[in-house]
Amino acid sequence: MPVIVWFRQDLRLADNPALAAAVATGEEIVPLYILDPGTPLGGASRWWLHGSLAALASGLERCGAPLVLRRGQAADLLPGLIGETKARSVFWNRCYEPAAIARDKALKTALVAQGVEAKSFNASLLAEPWDVxxxxxxxxxxxxPFWRSLSARAPFPSPLPAPKKLRGAARIGSDDLAAWSLLPTKPDWAGGLRAAWKPGETEAARRLSxxxxxxxxxxxxxxxxxxxEATSRLSPHLHFGEISPRQIWAAADARAHAVPRAASGIASFLREVAWREFSHHLIYHWPGMVERAWKPEFDDFPWTDDPASLAAWQKGCTGYPIVDAGMRELWATGYMHNRVRMIAASFLVKDLLIDWRRGAEWFEDTLVDADLANNRxxxxxxAGSGADAAPYFRVFNPVTQGQKFDPAGDYVRRHVPELARLDNRFIxxxxxxxxxxxxxxxxxxxxxxxxxIVDHARARERALAAFADIRKS
Structure with a gap:
């Protein structure tokens, strides 16, 4: 009897444990993706999802098992598809966001009660959050210490190869991807995204190489x-599961052994991969941190309601070039360099005293790598309110940060062209x-x-005074 493989944040064929387990049964396979209209999905993420699903569908079609698209809630759709296909098993790879965990637990209980086998697998982390x-x-x-514990587990299991052929079930009714209207049309603002990115498993592997x-x-x-150009830019591919951390670790580790001069840089890179793991570790054990401060004292922080300053920050019109360059890169390409993310975020929460949640929401709407755990x-x-966070009194100076990390102004000139002719000393x-x-x-x-829009020195003093007040209280 057919096995339904429910794709979620694992939009790839290689190193996909749920798919591999389904193939191992020898049964027909029904690949499924469900678009839940109730799940928040930013505009940039919707654009990426369209491209990623198109790439996945093409790969599955070549292997002999067409992708089935359905729109709605999984709890409502899965029973119908099970009846339609006579499937007796549903396999999926785990998600770790609080809402996804609650959904999956309820689904597994309901399916088992109906006599349907329900199995889940780890496809997106090097180690389960409960194992470290x-x-x-x-x-x-x-x-x-998390990094030491995680890296001590290496070598991790070898990535699974992509299946060359799948035993597909009889063709099943499917939504048309275009009918989901994931792509912007009026207006079509995605030109910068198309110029910067190509979603899909093949591109993820090419980018890693x-x-x-x-x-x-x-x-x-x-x-x-x-x-x-010094970073991997793999984050959106990782978020949508077009590549796995095991694939990244295995390829990077092999390169470090083959090219010893690259070992130090690769070790630094793998440490950043582990930061992603740490974020998922935190959100699993402290799910409340999605909406509330991980350090409870910050729940009483006197944030400022300042719509005009928030809008200036969002548009990249703060008057601080490194901040504006980052925000404009984000709007144009759906991405922002990680160092600049920290500078722009510090400016919002410390120079402007605007709630970190407003910044997180904007990033989740505009980033192609809008990963809930990483972002929050x-x-x-x-903000200083999280686990192992930067101390609140560490307030990034946007001028000195720009001078240190973009000394010739190349980044600013690229994204803030009205400053392109200004001398390096004042960029x-x-x-x-x-x-x-x-x-x-x-x-x-x-x-x-x-x-x-604000004097940094005065803003810093205001932020430190607000922090001192919550510490006293």
Whole structure:
């Protein structure tokens, strides 16, 4: 009898445990993807999902098992599909967001009660969150000992090969992907995304190979420089499951052994992969951190309701070039360099005193790699309210951060072209440039480029005072 393989955040054929287990049964396979209209999905993520599903459908079709698309809630749709196909088993790979865990537990209970076999597998983490424990048996709250414990588990199981052929069931009714209207049309704002990205498993593998060939050896030194091509840009492929962390670890580890001069950079890169694992570890053990501060004292922080400043930040019009460059890169490409994410986030929560949740929501709407665990843990890290977070009194200075990590202004000039002709000395502080220099560069502050919406030094003092107040209380 057929096995339904329910794809979710694992949109690939290789190293897909649920698919491999279904193949091992020898039964016919019904690949399924369900679009739940109730699940929040930002505009950039919708664009990526369309491309990723198209790539997955093409790969499955070539193997002989067409992808079935259905729209609705899994609890409502799965029983009908089980009856339609006479399937006796449903296999899926686990998700770790709180809502997904609750959904999957309820589904598994209901399916088993109906006499349907329901099995879940780990496809998206190097180790299950409940398997990585401290010496006392609890979850980790600090990254470094978590990293030591996780890396001690290496080597991890070898990635599973992609099936060459699948025994598909008789063709089953499916929604048309285009009818889901995941792509923007009026207006079509996705031109920058199309220029920057190509969703799908094949592209994920190509991007990993390119990174290991060209950037990995210098990753430790260059990963914080947004003006360079020095990072893997694998995060959206990982988020949608077009590549697994086991595939990344295996390929990176093999390269480190084959090219010893790259070993240091690859070790730094794998440590960043482990930060993703740590974020999922945290959200599994502390699901409330999606909406509430991980450190409870921050729930009483006196955030400011300032729609105008929030809008200026979202549009990349704060008057601080490194912040504006990051926000404009995000809007144009659905991505922002990780160092700049920290700078832009610090500016929102500390210079503007705007709630970190507002920033997290904007990122989730505009990022192609809008991973709930990574995003929420990252914002809480910057805000000082999360696990192993930066101290609240660590307030990034957007000028000195720009000077340190984009010294020639290459990143700023790429994304804030109205500053392109400004001298390097003032590219990160145009308000201090001599009037003649501004004129020569074609810049009129307040017209062609905004003046700073806040004075950083004063904003820093305000933030530190607010932090001191919640500590006293």
């Amino acid at each position: 424990r401290t010496g006392s048996g609890g979850p980790y709250k600090v990254f470094t 390119h990174f290991l060939d060209t950037c990995a050896a210098r990753y430790a030194q260059a990963r914080d420089l947004p003006g360079l 843990a990252g914002w809480q890290w910057v 990160h502080r145009p308000w201090e440039a001599p009037p003649a220099m501004l004129s020569e560069a074609g810049i009129v502050l307040g017209q062609t480029y905004p003046k700073p």
